[in-house]
Amino acid sequence: MFHVKHDYDLIIVGGGHAGTEAAAAAARRGARVALLTQRPDRVGAMSCNPSIGGLGKGHLVREVDAFDGIMARASDAAAIHHRMLNRSKGLAVQGPRVQADRGRYLRAVQDLLAGYSNIATLAGEAAELLIDHGKVAGIVTAAGQTIRARAVVLATGTFLGGRLFRGSERHEGGRVDEESANRLGQQLRAAGLPIARLKTGTPPRLDGRTINWAALEPQPSDQDAWTMSPMTPRRILPQVACAITRTTQQTHNIIRAGLGDSPLFGGAIEGQGPRYCPSIEDKVHRFGDRDGHQIFLEPEALDDATIYPNGISTSLGSDVQQALVRSIPGLEQARIVTPGYAVEYDYVDPRALDHYLALGAIPGLFCAGQINGTTGYEEAAAQGLAAGLNAAAYACDLAPAKLDRANSYIGVMIDDLVLQGVSEPYRMLTARAEFRLSLRADNAESRLSAIAAAYDCLSPERRRHVEERDAQRAQIRAGAMEGAPIDLVREVEEDRRYAPYLLRQAEEIARMRKDEGVALPPVATLRSIPGLSNEMIERLTVAAPRTLAEASRVRGVTPAALSTLWLHARKQKQAS
Numbered sequence: 001m002f003h004v005k006h007d008y009d010l011i012i013v014g015g016g017h018a019g020t021e022a023a024a025a026a027a028r029r030g031a032r033v034a035l036l037t038q039r040p041d042r043v044g045a046m047s048c049n050p051s052i053g054g055l056g057k058g059h060l061v062r063e064v065d066a067f068d069g070i071m072a073r074a075s076d077a078a079a080i081h082h083r084m085l086n087r088s089k090g091l092a093v094q095g096p097r098v099q100a101d102r103g104r105y106l107r108a109v110q111d112l113l114a115g116y117s118n119i120a121t122l123a124g125e126a127a128e129l130l131i132d133h134g135k136v137a138g139i140v141t142a143a144g145q146t147i148r149a150r151a152v153v154l155a156t157g158t159f160l161g162g163r164l165f166r167g168s169e170r171h172e173g174g175r176v177d178e179e180s181a182n183r184l185g186q187q188l189r190a191a192g193l194p195i196a197r198l199k200t201g202t203p204p205r206l207d208g209r210t211i212n213w214a215a216l217e218p219q220p221s222d223q224d225a226w227t228m229s230p231m232t233p234r235r236i237l238p239q240v241a242c243a244i245t246r247t248t249q250q251t252h253n254i255i256r257a258g259l260g261d262s263p264l265f266g267g268a269i270e271g272q273g274p275r276y277c278p279s280i281e282d283k284v285h286r287f288g289d290r291d292g293h294q295i296f297l298e299p300e301a302l303d304d305a306t307i308y309p310n311g312i313s314t315s316l317g318s319d320v321q322q323a324l325v326r327s328i329p330g331l332e333q334a335r336i337v338t339p340g341y342a343v344e345y346d347y348v349d350p351r352a353l354d355h356y357l358a359l360g361a362i363p364g365l366f367c368a369g370q371i372n373g374t375t376g377y378e379e380a381a382a383q384g385l386a387a388g389l390n391a392a393a394y395a396c397d398l399a400p401a402k403l404d405r406a407n408s409y410i411g412v413m414i415d416d417l418v419l420q421g422v423s424e425p426y427r428m429l430t431a432r433a434e435f436r437l438s439l440r441a442d443n444a445e446s447r448l449s450a451i452a453a454a455y456d457c458l459s460p461e462r463r464r465h466v467e468e469r470d471a472q473r474a475q476i477r478a479g480a481m482e483g484a485p486i487d488l489v490r491e492v493e494e495d496r497r498y499a500p501y502l503l504r505q506a507e508e509i510a511r512m513r514k515d516e517g518v519a520l521p522p523v524a525t526l527r528s529i530p531g532l533s534n535e536m537i538e539r540l541t542v543a544a545p546r547t548l549a550e551a552s553r554v555r556g557v558t559p560a561a562l563s564t565l566w567l568h569a570r571k572q573k574q575a576s
Contacts, residue, residue: 018369025388044109136364167317315342375425
């Protein structure tokens, strides 16, 4: 730890998945970082489900790891169950996912952060941004302490204006037993930023000793020994099985009878929740013809009996939760350890950000994670990486780091957010990536290591590892298969199998990059361009694309409008 008091290059607000990844990324670029959090002992905590990865999400974890990030290695240190999702399909859409021991994951994150001598973890609530001549100059804490820095990354998760809902209960907080950050949210609203509300939720936690496991279908861990990070040579912890059960018509009747007490259906919650991870009451309401909904019973630790019932996120009252749980096969005697609840929180419309995750209205301010309208640990970590790299670039006069749709899922996500905005919490899916044949989870290291090295954010150990793996790939391509790591053999074989398609995709990427060079006029001048309809002008004004390629990705912009923009840009270039 270094001890330069109140004198940092940048401050990270929040110690969740976005904040920790941002701090580590900035530190790898040489910045002096203050990680400000209300609870230093909770840095790296898994707020909701005890898992990392999944479809699309596993790609993000591997990409963060290719930049020497911490999420994949922390996952490996805590993994107690491995499952490769979509295993029956091609590698491009397979998603690595692990169940993690909560306590071990938190400790692994904290241990990895402790390895950076230029990160100081500070206890306190960020109450106010310090602004000097319109630019960020630091943070003022709730205790009145001023911490100065050239840049700030807001990674506030669900804490910005956070409110908890469970039946008729209402509490201020970002998660159970932790305070919300209201003063900072009020300042951002007063600054005129485009802020709205979103919602997420969590299921009740169960005592695994009260579950009838013998009556349930077990789901064992994968036998093949893959890990999240290629830096992890083998699995570390014993593996445990999950189990599968389903809701019943009795469950659904209990839920319907309890909807009168639901803050979701009673109007108390205004924010939109995630479509791909709805609450159980929302599932029952929307899919009334279904006879049941699948539930995965996921152990939270090796030495703790708590079980996470993935699939029954809810904000119903505690008594209703107990009744619905006990109507589920295998859970007839199950005891709830902690009831589920919903969280509603502030987010900033990500269209106010640029592709570096910088907020244009306040220079020096960057945002990452749920404050940008996303959901999920993996999405948060990936944004934290990008924001940390770029906040360090801003504060230390380094080259900014921009990833795009052609080289990473991180680039896909950021591009989606800043051009399209969100109407619900954004979740990464493989279907969002048009170049997914080349953006596989298994080749993240070979895709991105050179880019990471160019931004000088790889440790010497990681650089040596990358050089060794690159040499092994070259040997495999030359036909020397003996002694080669099986994951690299599969990666090279997949490249060969899809070579014709990858070549065609490379041509599409080249066209996209060419269009990235075609600059568009400021949005204020769009009405002067003949041939653009009012609808197209409105869509383009909201998204504010800077290039023809960005305009082509704005939802609803027609080919005719793109042709008009291209002709205008060509005339402007000829005139100059």
